[in-house]
Amino acid sequence: MIKAAIVSLSILGITIAHESHAQSRISSGPHQGLWYNTLPGDGGTQADSVFSGISTFGRLPYHPCLSSDDEEYDIAFLGAPFDTGTSYRPGARFGPSGIRQGSRRLNLYGGYNVPLQANPFTSEMKILDCGDIPVTSYDNEWAIQQIEEGHNSVLMRKPFTDADKAGLSRAGKTLPRVITLGGDHTITLPLLRSINRAYGPVTVIHFDSHLDSWKPKVFGGSPSKVASINHGTYFYHAAMEGLLKNDTNIHAGIRTTLSGPSDYENDGYCGFEIVEAREIDTIGIEGIIRKIRERVGTENPVYLSIDIDTLDPACLDGLNFIGADIVEVAPAYDTNAEHTTMAAADVLYEVLTIMVKGGPLSIGGKRSNEL
Ligand SMILES: *[C@@H]1O[C@H](CO)[C@@H](O)[C@H](O)[C@H]1NC(C)=O
Numbered sequence: 001m002i003k004a005a006i007v008s009l010s011i012l013g014i015t016i017a018h019e020s021h022a023q024s025r026i027s028s029g030p031h032q033g034l035w036y037n038t039l040p041g042d043g044g045t046q047a048d049s050v051f052s053g054i055s056t057f058g059r060l061p062y063h064p065c066l067s068s069d070d071e072e073y074d075i076a077f078l079g080a081p082f083d084t085g086t087s088y089r090p091g092a093r094f095g096p097s098g099i100r101q102g103s104r105r106l107n108l109y110g111g112y113n114v115p116l117q118a119n120p121f122t123s124e125m126k127i128l129d130c131g132d133i134p135v136t137s138y139d140n141e142w143a144i145q146q147i148e149e150g151h152n153s154v155l156m157r158k159p160f161t162d163a164d165k166a167g168l169s170r171a172g173k174t175l176p177r178v179i180t181l182g183g184d185h186t187i188t189l190p191l192l193r194s195i196n197r198a199y200g201p202v203t204v205i206h207f208d209s210h211l212d213s214w215k216p217k218v219f220g221g222s223p224s225k226v227a228s229i230n231h232g233t234y235f236y237h238a239a240m241e242g243l244l245k246n247d248t249n250i251h252a253g254i255r256t257t258l259s260g261p262s263d264y265e266n267d268g269y270c271g272f273e274i275v276e277a278r279e280i281d282t283i284g285i286e287g288i289i290r291k292i293r294e295r296v297g298t299e300n301p302v303y304l305s306i307d308i309d310t311l312d313p314a315c316l317d318g319l320n321f322i323g324a325d326i327v328e329v330a331p332a333y334d335t336n337a338e339h340t341t342m343a344a345a346d347v348l349y350e351v352l353t354i355m356v357k358g359g360p361l362s363i364g365g366k367r368s369n370e371l
């Protein structure tokens, strides 16, 4: 569906045709006809090829949401360039810009997702790239607070499409969805704190090869309170803070070494079930999908967190996703061919399509297309 609502302004004799979020182009003057743009999102740059223009996620329009709230949206991409919670190789502070670079070609042919039978770039839902949360790299405690407040500011706004107003549910608050570009995995703690302020405890699906629920004394040694919050422990803190709905959360793709079997016990205490990577050989992909679906149910508000070391959650269409992140993309260790950033962008394209198919959120975080 092509977006309607073309607003024409006449300013000093110049006519600007502005299509609300799909595309814009030079429509008058001596160069009319010289430029063209047939891509379904161009970041407002009027670039006519995937290799030109300023990078936004999927060439979506950019709006600096943290400095201005005069643009509404249903789904916002938001960068969290933080990597000082990393145990081994830092560099994910460059993840947001890397993923945007890797996402340039997502809608080269129009963006229609064949298996999911939807085009997230041409739906009635409005999707923006809100830029990055400014995050200090000198003070983790401060940075984590910046991420929580930055995310919460973008989350707690009236969405472009009010699913409740359309009579789809009782009156109440309806929120946009935020997809966060990390950042190392530590960011999921402040993101869940922000989500908690909107939804209370949520269900988490976590794609990763590592548990990330380690007790601080096991992972990192915990010499201080600040050090105890890192990319191996944030789920432990999230569970202890009551941010997770116990017994509904699940990891998929686990293939980590442990300090011992007690790490799995502690993980269960934190509220998770585990799908190990090797289960692909026993129960297969279908079995894994079934296990995840049975664990989370179709009604719980689900937060999706994807560590780039596991891939492709596209089979999870139909769940009630209220937000997501992708983390640990460190372009410095990528190949020159940008394989990792492109893979990250592709994964988010699947997530975005699933969210768009669910429709705008309604009260309590229910997707309106399922009501
Ligand atoms: C979560 O549920 C599990 C399994 O029922 C239980 O063993 C564990 O103590 C619970 N965790 C918390 C933090 O309440």
Ligand SMILES: [Mn+2]
Pocket (backbone or CB within 6 Å): 185, 208, 210, 212, 231, 307, 328
């Ligand atoms: Mn992780």
